[in-house]
Amino acid sequence: MNGWRKQIIDQLPYSYHSTIFLKDVDNLLSDEDIILFLQKENISLVQVNDRAELRRIYESNRNYEKGKWIYCVTGNKEFTFPFDMLQQGYYIELNIHDIMPSFSAQIIRQLDSEVLDALYAVSPQQQGSLSNADTCNFILKRVYKLAYDLVETEEEWMNLLIKIHESRYPLAPILREFIKEKIERKGISKEKLTLIESRAIFYQYLQAQWEEFVKQNINNDISVKDGYIDTYHKEHFLHSEHIQRAIQHLFIEGRLQAVEIDVERNIPLWAQNGVKQRSYNPLKDIQYLVDKVDSKLLIERKHHKDWIEIIDTFSQIKDLQLNYNMEKETVDSLASQVDAQFKEWMLTDYRALAGLSPYIKPAMVHHILPHLQLKDEKKQALIIMDGMSFIQWKQIKHALESNFTFEEYGVFAWVPTITEISRMSIFQATIPRLQKSTREEKAWKQFWNKESISDMHITFENILAQGDFSSKEFSALERSNNKKAAIILRNIDKLTHGAIQGLEGMYAEIDVWLKTNYLQDLLLHLKESGYSTYITSDHGNKESVGIGKVKQGSLVETKGERARIYSDPVFRDDAATQYSSVKWPNYGFSDDRHFLVAESGEAFVTKGQHIVSHGGISIEEVIVPFIKVY
Structure with missing residues (x-):
């Protein structure tokens, strides 16, 4: 530990106090390296938002004897720790000015790590x-x-x-x-x-400018030759060679969309990625994206943001492969490389994410509601696409981007990546060990009740979206006084568990569903009703091949296709000796839960059976989209 992080660690008297109450004015502890260091010292960092939450977690941890605890409140809001707790621990404040006194604290406190x-x-x-x-x-x-x-x-x-x-x-x-x-x-x-x-708004503007540029220049055969600019068009910024070089990769990466033209033309090299002709072959674009992922994999010390960039690029590759029915060998080979490194990272660094603050961006799914809570937005809608991976998001985005703009990010699901664990973490907004036995709808309402929002202003829907969209299905759209709307759409998870033709079959079925315009019409109605809308998922999915069923009967608590949950580690360890698998540490869970997850591309089903499922620790299952819709 060095640099500014060492100065932070040196201020924490963890050698002398098992409990520290900390006011982190400038969000300094929300850093993966600091949290991993603390965890190696057997110190758990707990982010809290209010005194009621603090009391519940504190009392729960008093019965959880191992280790030391730092209870952290982020920001400069009014907050006092209860007197009886302070009697049992040590109080400290962290301030960015003490770390970098030469710079204005007002400015540098807004910078991320x-x-x-x-x-x-x-x-x-x-x-x-x-x-x-x-x-x-x-x-x-x-x-x-x-x-x-x-x-x-x-x-x-x-x-x-x-x-x-x-x-x-x-x-x-x-x-x-x-x-x-x-x-x-x-x-x-x-x-x-x-x-x-906003990046999203800028790309929307750039897209519109590009479409106009293609219409005026390329479709009319004006100024299509490299190096030629006629007098009429010379002032358009897209004629700049600097701009032309800068935007080429944006089309390949899916940030800008190529414009389709019907007549084959001799397009200059710099514009070829922005124009899609009938003769388009994605192999060159796929290789560019593969090289980009390869360069990311060479980074020795990767953080969670690096993995989000990797899954975003990998999903673009997979989308091209599925959309154009390209051969899978190159993509499957890359997926194996990615998952091999991701597995190592998950076993060492993943545990740090739960302690990050949602102040700037959510890192895990249980950060999503606290992040929305920090937004100055009167009406919010959270759409949870059950089981949607980044790969499916790329496909869905294509169907929506003519009407919407998106700010795209990624969050990490809880492992095992199954609905009962990861989706409940969204609604309870806390780690699994601290969750109560509460229905999702009740948890959603209780979270906003703490913000003094009554049930009459909160709605919850869980729907299998079929046929044409009707606003009457959604009470949030029928009630003008509604402020918080949670909408679960189960379609993708339903298709996942019936995907006998693998991801190719899912791609075709999702395409059929998207053509109903159900999701597009839902988003339009939410926008017209004044909602700030977010789209996310509880977990992704992975195409896998069966390695054989684990026959343990009632000895296993939950029998998933890619994850198994045990109450006794002996039975988990016995299964691990017989089948290719990973004994997953129970990060964030109580000591009586023990997990076995399948290796990447494998499943605990009949040997040789091909399925699409979830539960494991592949990057496609763990990192899911978190999208702001404009």
Whole structure:
């Protein structure tokens, strides 16, 4: 442990106190490396939001004797720990100013841990204290490498926006506002200035500009030759060679959609990815994406954000393979490489995710509701697509993107990746060990009741969406005073368990369902009704081949196709000696639960049987989409 993390650890007196109550003003402990260090020291970090939740968890942990505990409240809100607890522990506050005193705390407290790493590395270059403006300038120039002050034209502004939205580091709101203020003085319109605020909105604008560009230039055979610009079109920013080079990969990665044209044309090299002709062959695009995943796999120390990028790219590859019925060998080989490394990471680093804060982004499914709670949104709808993987999301996105724009991210499901565990974690908003025996609907209402929202403003639906959409199915759309709506759509999970033709069969059946426009019409109604809508899943799915049924009768508590749950570790260990499998540690569960999960691509079903199922620790099952709909 070094750098700013070491300074944080050095402030925690865990050697002398088994219980620490901590106010983390600047969200400093929400870091995978810090949490893993604490866990190796047998210290559990528990994020709490209110005193009632703190009391429930604290009393539960008093009977859970192993280890030490840090109870953490994030942010600068008014919160006092109960006196009787403080008598049994130690209280401390963490503040970013103590870690990097040269920079404005108001600015750097909005940065996530990766940006702090980069800033800490260059901080010795700065002597003395900086103002807010100088801190912003230092970060943008030294960390993000953005020459924002050199922007003079629309072309240069668009080029800067691409760099900002494609950066590994998210740009904090206060930095976005700083850039907007500087660029506004250059005469850039307010409409184009707002494109810095959201990646989704920027890509929507870029897509519209590209479609117009194709219509005016390529479809009319105007300026289609490399290096040629006629007088009429020379001012369009897409004629810039810098922009052309910058956007080519956006089409391959699915961030921008290629425009289909009916007549075969001789398209210049830079534009070929943005135009889809009848002769299109995805092999070149697939190889580009495979190379991108391979480069990610070479990173020695991967964090959960790296795996989210990997599953996003891998799913784009799989979508191309399924959509164009390409051979599976290359994709299956890549999947084996990804899952082999992912398994190692899951067994060592996954356990840190539960302790991360949902303050900026949710990391696990039980962070989703606390994350929504932090949003300043009057009406919220959470759509849970039961069993939807990132691969299915890519297919669904194609059917929706002509009417909606999406801010895409990923969250980690709980393992075993089965509905009864991972979906309940969404609604109870806590780790499995602390969950109560409560129905999902009741848990959803209780969560918002704590925010002083009464049941009359909360709705819950669990639907198998069939036929044409009807708003009468959803009380949230019928009641104008509704504020919080949970909608479970079971279609994908239903198709998963009946997928006798594998993912190819599922792809075809999902396509049939999407053509009913049920989901599109639901999202349109929610938008018209004033909802901020989010789409997520409780777990993904994996195509697998049977290695044989485990015959243990009543000795096993839950008999899943890719996961088995035992109350006695002896029976779990006995099965593990007979079948290819992974003895999964009971992270987040009580000591009386013991898990056995199948290896990637295998299932505890009749030998040789092909299925699509879930429960295991493959990347396709564990990381699921978390989408904001615009």
